[in-house]
Amino acid sequence: TELRLSHQWSTSDVRHKVAQMVADEVAAADVDLEIKIFPSGSLFKAREQYNPLTRGQLDMTVFPLSYAGGQQPAYNLTLMPGLVKNHDHAARMNTSPFMEAIEAIQAEDDVMTLVHGYLAGGFAGVDKCITAPEDVEGLQTRAAGKAFEQMLAGAGASIASMASSEIYNAMQTGVLQAANTSSSSFVSYRIFEQVSCYTPAGDYALWFMYQPLLMNKSTFEDLTPEQQEALTAAAAKAEAFYLEEAKKEDADSVKVFEENGVEIDQMTEAEFNAWRAIAKETSYKNFVEEVPDGQKLLDMALAVE
Amino acid sequence: MSGSVSTRIARTGDNRFLKFVAAVSTLAGWVSAAMILAAVLITCEMIFVRFVLNHSTIWQTETVIYLVISSTLIGLPYVQRLRGHVNVDLFPMSLKGRARLWLALLTLGVTIAVVAVMFWYGYEYWRFSWDRNWKSDTVWGARLWIPLFALPVGFGLLLLQLSADLVALILKIEKPYGLEES
Amino acid sequence: MDPLVLGLAVAVVTVLVLFSGISVAVGLLTVAAGFLIVFDGMRSLELMPEIFFAKLNDFALLAIPMFILMGASIASTRAGADLYEALERWLTRVPGGLVISNLGACALFSAMSGSSPATCAAIGKMGIPEMRKRGYPDGVAAGSIAAGGTLGILIPPSVTMIVYGIATETSIGRLFLAGVLPGMLLVGLFMLWSLYSTWRSGDGSILSTRRYSWRERLEIMPRVLPFLLIILGVLYAMYGGVATPSETAAVGALLCLVVAIIIYRLMEPSRLWVVLRDSTKESVMILFIIAAAGVFSYMLSSLFITQSIAGWIGGLDVNRWVLMAAINVFLLIAGFFLPPVAVILMAAPILMPILTTAGFDPIWFAVVLTINMEIGLISPPVGLNLYVINGIAPDIPLKTILVGSLPYVACMVVAIILLCMFPDIATWLPDAVMGPEI
Ligand code: NA
Numbered sequence: 038t039e040l041r042l043s044h045q046w047s048t049s050d051v052r053h054k055v056a057q058m059v060a061d062e063v064a065a066a067d068v069d070l071e072i073k074i075f076p077s078g079s080l081f082k083a084r085e086q087y088n089p090l091t092r093g094q095l096d097m098t099v100f101p102l103s104y105a106g107g108q109q110p111a112y113n114l115t116l117m118p119g120l121v122k123n124h125d126h127a128a129r130m131n132t133s134p135f136m137e138a139i140e141a142i143q144a145e146d147d148v149m150t151l152v153h154g155y156l157a158g159g160f161a162g163v164d165k166c167i168t169a170p171e172d173v174e175g176l177q178t179r180a181a182g183k184a185f186e187q188m189l190a191g192a193g194a195s196i197a198s199m200a201s202s203e204i205y206n207a208m209q210t211g212v213l214q215a216a217n218t219s220s221s222s223f224v225s226y227r228i229f230e231q232v233s234c235y236t237p238a239g240d241y242a243l244w245f246m247y248q249p250l251l252m253n254k255s256t257f258e259d260l261t262p263e264q265q266e267a268l269t270a271a272a273a274k275a276e277a278f279y280l281e282e283a284k285k286e287d288a289d290s291v292k293v294f295e296e297n298g299v300e301i302d303q304m305t306e307a308e309f310n311a312w313r314a315i316a317k318e319t320s321y322k323n324f325v326e327e328v329p330d331g332q333k334l335l336d337m338a339l340a341v342e
Numbered sequence: 343m344s345g346s347v348s349t350r351i352a353r354t355g356d357n358r359f360l361k362f363v364a365a366v367s368t369l370a371g372w373v374s375a376a377m378i379l380a381a382v383l384i385t386c387e388m389i390f391v392r393f394v395l396n397h398s399t400i401w402q403t404e405t406v407i408y409l410v411i412s413s414t415l416i417g418l419p420y421v422q423r424l425r426g427h428v429n430v431d432l433f434p435m436s437l438k439g440r441a442r443l444w445l446a447l448l449t450l451g452v453t454i455a456v457v458a459v460m461f462w463y464g465y466e467y468w469r470f471s472w473d474r475n476w477k478s479d480t481v482w483g484a485r486l487w488i489p490l491f492a493l494p495v496g497f498g499l500l501l502l503q504l505s506a507d508l509v510a511l512i513l514k515i516e517k518p519y520g521l522e523e524s
Numbered sequence: 525m526d527p528l529v530l531g532l533a534v535a536v537v538t539v540l541v542l543f544s545g546i547s548v549a550v551g552l553l554t555v556a557a558g559f560l561i562v563f564d565g566m567r568s569l570e571l572m573p574e575i576f577f578a579k580l581n582d583f584a585l586l587a588i589p590m591f592i593l594m595g596a597s598i599a600s601t602r603a604g605a606d607l608y609e610a611l612e613r614w615l616t617r618v619p620g621g622l623v624i625s626n627l628g629a630c631a632l633f634s635a636m637s638g639s640s641p642a643t644c645a646a647i648g649k650m651g652i653p654e655m656r657k658r659g660y661p662d663g664v665a666a667g668s669i670a671a672g673g674t675l676g677i678l679i680p681p682s683v684t685m686i687v688y689g690i691a692t693e694t695s696i697g698r699l700f701l702a703g704v705l706p707g708m709l710l711v712g713l714f715m716l717w718s719l720y721s722t723w724r725s726g727d728g729s730i731l732s733t734r735r736y737s738w739r740e741r742l743e744i745m746p747r748v749l750p751f752l753l754i755i756l757g758v759l760y761a762m763y764g765g766v767a768t769p770s771e772t773a774a775v776g777a778l779l780c781l782v783v784a785i786i787i788y789r790l791m792e793p794s795r796l797w798v799v800l801r802d803s804t805k806e807s808v809m810i811l812f813i814i815a816a817a818g819v820f821s822y823m824l825s826s827l828f829i830t831q832s833i834a835g836w837i838g839g840l841d842v843n844r845w846v847l848m849a850a851i852n853v854f855l856l857i858a859g860f861f862l863p864p865v866a867v868i869l870m871a872a873p874i875l876m877p878i879l880t881t882a883g884f885d886p887i888w889f890a891v892v893l894t895i896n897m898e899i900g901l902i903s904p905p906v907g908l909n910l911y912v913i914n915g916i917a918p919d920i921p922l923k924t925i926l927v928g929s930l931p932y933v934a935c936m937v938v939a940i941i942l943l944c945m946f947p948d949i950a951t952w953l954p955d956a957v958m959g960p961e962i
């Protein structure tokens with residue numbers, strides 16, 4: 038049997054390595070199962086992967102779940118400011134009743150998670166450090182995700198929407214003064230050449246994005262028990278790898294920015310709480326208004342210790 | 343060669359169906375052009391809001407994208423009427439008489455079939471977005487059934503214009519590929 | 525089936541389908557649908573409208589209708605004639621002032637228009653009759669404008685560069701800059717050939733220009749100044765931090781429309797409609813092809829053809845310049861039959877990995893690719909510009925236009941060779957303005 042896996046990242050990205058690991062492990066298990074990977078959006082564009090997945094026309098994808106937040110608004114909780122505090126907390130999220138609720142929603146779309154994983158990110162400013170809410174006031178800012186745009190707008194920033202690949206040019210030409218994206222994007226798009234200060238995901242990080250390896254549920258159920266077992270075993274191994282790599286990416290990004298002479302400024306607990314207070318009034322509030330059962334889901338997420 | 347620069351227009355003769363379809367396609371062309379103009383104005387407004395007022399821009403980018411997509415789809419029948427869709431007519435030109443007519447009927451038939459497929463599954467895709475109330479995953483959260491509606495409308499109107507072209511070809515109001523017999 | 529064999533089958537079928545005279549966009553959809561049904565099953569048809577829509581769902585594409593509208597609104601006025609007249613009055617002592625001015629006007633107009641036929645039409649409408657009146661050979665008059673018009677997609681803004689930027693995820697601002705110097709190089713080569721061939725045709729006296737008084741020179745300036753200001757304004761917006769290239773396109777389109785209405789009194793609704801109609805016609809045609817080519821390349825990728833061809837070529841142990849020559853021949857042939865945007869969309873995913881492995885710069889390659897596409901625009905059977913000229917000057921036989929254009933094709937080949945020898949011609953300016961590539 039051949040399964041098709043699509044994702045938007047380059048082959049050097051950790052998310053590709055996770056997919057590759059699953060493919061390799063499954064191949065090694067010798068259960069007549071081959072996973073063909075289509076990297077770099079070569080089959081479907083980043084945001085166009087969810088629909089084919091739900092219809093079984095794509096078998097697997099590594100996918101930021103919040104991209105499908107327009108179809109399943111509950112997914113927006115997987116990219117919500119201040120919900121996840123650090124990577125170990127993220128790992129506990131993955132096994133919580135909150136994630137079970139999310140997986141129940143996925144099941145409605147005939148989708149299941151094989152490999153859980155969160156990646157973190159931070160802020161960077163062209164002229165100054167972005168650690169507290171008042172730092173973004175009046176700045177043209179790019180945020181990764183709708184909930185972050187709402188929070189930043191609540192702090193007085195002007196929001197400019199663009200892909201992370203456009204941040205470099207926008208900063209260079211002066212269209213943009215601050216940006217929020219993942220640690221790996223900060224490095225791979227060489228944002229350190231354009232900014233004076235970097236606030237990485239440290240002890241207090243706001244930005245965690247859930248980017249699991251998903252699979253079409255019916256396709257999985259149609260596999261033989263041996264094939265399913267091989268997949269599950271491969272997924273468990275990949276999940277441990279994913280967590281370690283995610284931690285490493287944050288540390289690596291700090292190193293790269295430091296080497297390039299960019300100031301590193303950590304977010305303090307007080308600043309984190311100030312952001313979260315704004316988020317409660319903006320992104321959390323909007324979420325609860327928009328999603329039936331929103332409060333219940335939010336409480337479940339907040340209950341994870 | 344029916345390049346973008348020829349000034350040929352689908353002939354209607356005295357046929358009332360053909361005249362009706364021509365009117366519908368022309369109306370679609372006006373809508374398409376108006377959408378491009380609207381996209382120009384909205385983009386300029388967006389630059390002003392961002393660069394001069396230094397405010398957030400929330401709805402403009404998406405609106406402009408959807409306008410351009412809709413303009414393209416809804417413009418399809420009009421451009422078909424203006425014979426603006428580029429083709430390679432080297433081989434048809436080398437054919438004569440009935441052979442050329444049969445080839446024209448064949449290509450038009452295939453075109454109608456493919457456009458019908460796009461129309462039908464475009465309609466289903468649109469219905470899906472309507473039933474499930476899909477939105478874009480942005481702060482603005484556009485209701486996706488609105489831009490997706492351009493899929494069935496655009497391909498549907500194109501289908502109409504193509505059937506008119508088929509009628510005109512069969513009734514000999516229009517020459518195969520619009521080529522003069524030499 | 526082996527993906528490479530499958531790829532060959534797709535190529536053969538595509539050529540057959542396109543040669544049937546079906547429109548290019550529908551032809552690509554037809555081939556895609558056929559192969560998807562056979563190898564991915566009936567259900568994959570469901571995906572076609574979704575992919576079609578997704579390919580158009582890109583903000584950068586906005587620039588295409590905008591830059592076309594920009595060109596069409598000026599093309600509807602006397603601006604083209606004003607441009608070359610102004611140039612001629614100022615180039616008093618230059619031999620062959622008129623053809624030089626026309627080519628210069630093509631280059632200037634290219635800086636306002638993203639497409640090639642619009643450039644051709646705008647300058648040619650007045651320029652060709654004027655050149656023939658003054659005794660220039662028909663071949664030079666028609667050929668120079670046909671070739672000069674192709675600069676529309678090399679000198680920024682450019683529709684094809686936008687499509688290339690989207691397909692390969694390279695900076696559109698950088699691509700635009702890369703076209704500037706090669707554009708000037710080409711204009712220079714075109715000018716040299718035009719002068720030589722006019723002189724050779726016997727009557728050298730054609731080349732001497734009339735003397736113009738300072739008064740005549742100054743009085744034409746107010747009519748071209750707005751356009752020079754628009755070019756500068758667009759450049760400032762694009763590289764001065766005001767807006768992205770796509771957004772700038774809208775400003776340029778609005779400004780050109782306003783100038784056409786106010787300065788050239790384009791107020792009658794019927795004349796305004798002609799501008800809108802022509803630009804709608806061209807952009808819908810191009811965007812339809814872009815979306816259809818997107819569905820086509822989905823099919824190629826889904827059947828693993830793209831990846832296999834890239835892997836196969838990548839595995840060949842050939843000299844990188846032999847590879848480049850082969851790629852150029854392939855692009856030339858594709859360009860003869862297909863509009864530039866279709867070639868770029870289908871070839872980019874296959875060629876990009878090969879090029880980067882072989883150490884070629886994607887920005888530099890964009891320029892080489894564009895010049896290849898320019899050749900296609902003035903060669904049969906789908907030479908859009910030839911037919912524009914044929915529409916403007918119907919009494920010049922198509923054959924004369926064609927033969928007249930051939931030497932300009934040779935100029936383009938020379939330009940490609942020069943670019944291969946001195947890649948800096950393309951990459952120096954973007955590096956100087958935007959810093960080294962990341
Ligand atoms: Na241009």
Ligand code: NA
Pocket residue numbers: 859860861899900901902903904905906907908
């Ligand atoms: Na050609």
